[in-house]
Amino acid sequence: MQKRVVFNNRLLPYALLAPQILVTAVFFFWPAGQAIYQSAFIPDPFGLKSQFVGFGNFEFLFSDPYYLASFQTTAVFSAAVTLLSMGAALWLAVMADRIIKGSGAYRTLLIWPYAVAPAIAGVLWLFMFNPNVGLVAWYLNAIGYDWNHVLNDGEAMGLVVVASAWRQISYNFLFFLAGLQAIPRSVIEAAAIDGASFWKRFWTIVFPLLSPTTFFLLVVNIVYAFFETFGVIHTITGGGPQQATTILVYKVYADGFVGQDLGSSAAQSVVLLVVVGLLTVVQFRYVERKVHY
Template sequence: MKRVQFEHSPIPYLFIAPQIIIIVIFFLWPAAQAIYQSFLLEDAFGLSSQFVWFRNYTDTIFSDAWLQAAGFTLVFSALVTFLSLALALLLAVKANEVIQGASTYKTLLMWAYAIAPPVAGLMGNLMFNPLIGDLYAFMNTIGFDFDHKLDSVDAGFVVVLISVWKQVSVNFIFFLSGLQGIPKSVTEAATMDCKSSFRRFWTITFPLLAPTTFFLMVINITYAFFETFGIIDTTTQGAPGGATNTLVYKVFQDGFRGADIGGSSAQSVVLMVMVLALTVIQFRFIEKKVHY
């Protein structure tokens, strides 16, 4: 049987070409380079190079430092994602109900959005400075023996706090617009049926926000994995004892500080696979529960 062939013009290809070219140059080609480099052991200047199969992988991934960073990254990402979504949702719901001065509230909650992670990190670092930091003094005044320079839980608290603070406003904007997208007729009908606003929220509002929540979850996990790099670099730099080192920061430390190109490439490839797996899980299993 002859397959049906449709004649089509090459113009659509021309239209998508710029996008494809950008993807190839800025994503596929570097990714291919990283995979290639991850099998090579080279001196930093690239003057002697040898193919070593999986040595870069075994050297780096089985090291205690990498495993520690992997553990922290997972806990950190889970905490940052959950807390920044939960807080933003709470704030959005409350701000949505405000009638007097609503736009002031909204603006105030939104404007941290414009702050870049390294700047947020620098400000947080200043506030937690043992000599002049107000938050450091505050934590110690209210009875905590707070010392993020040496205590790994305290250091984790600092980076989570700053990362969540930075991300809440982004989530807030999306949740707020999500809430405003819920038809008034639905909420009014619900109000007649059910007195408890708490139950109305979980049975009506939250399910209707599911597409927004799912989208934000994907965005936030990516944020926690990659973009918090700037916050780690300007605050703890992985200290104390590597307890706040994330996988991305370790790639940077080994590759850009330590000139170990093979080792850091291997780590990037593993990271790439991890994020790919995570994305597949999100879209295959969690998205099924989302009703658009």
């Protein structure tokens, strides 16, 4: 799509573009190029000179059991966050959609957690489940369950999943509700008159018509779980116990800044660039298809 009528001016468009291109070049392309460049070298321990290793860092990464474990952790984590936040949001949206009066009030009460930073969400959940003073941990202990996410892998994973999903429910709720409200009432009423029960109507009519929204949210939630949950992990578990909650983004940080293994961290950045690229392609294919609906 293009404008038929445009201004003719030689220098002005470049001047208008300059600030964004400058910032993009300095803080996006230069660092991304650096990541690709550094991924082909191993710096010596004193940081004085680097040795060219080609794809050595990548070969090392993909034979490193910790890195492969981090892939698996990320997959489990993302799947759990996506399922939990989308499932809860869909349930709440279906309920809110049934209400004619007052759904606005429910919406207000459900959307605000989106504004809570992942790191703050992490601190809130950490406090409730803190093994020494946490309210929920204490009551779990009182009924005979010994909660300690500092030592237990599964509990640590469960806690970061719930804290991450918690704030994302708002977002999913908003889009599911909009999707539900866009379904023509006449279609649902026709099925109701034919005697289809609520759940039958939901699975045979509503859910299939909602699939574009569901697919869109699936991609958004995976991207969220992959890249925006750093704050949750960093505040609650710090990747532990024993790397049980070290997702890929956390590992880039831990290896690069804490471990000072710059070659490996750069190679991991490059791998993540590829992952983001793939997810973006998936998202755009979806956008293209949406146009043809």
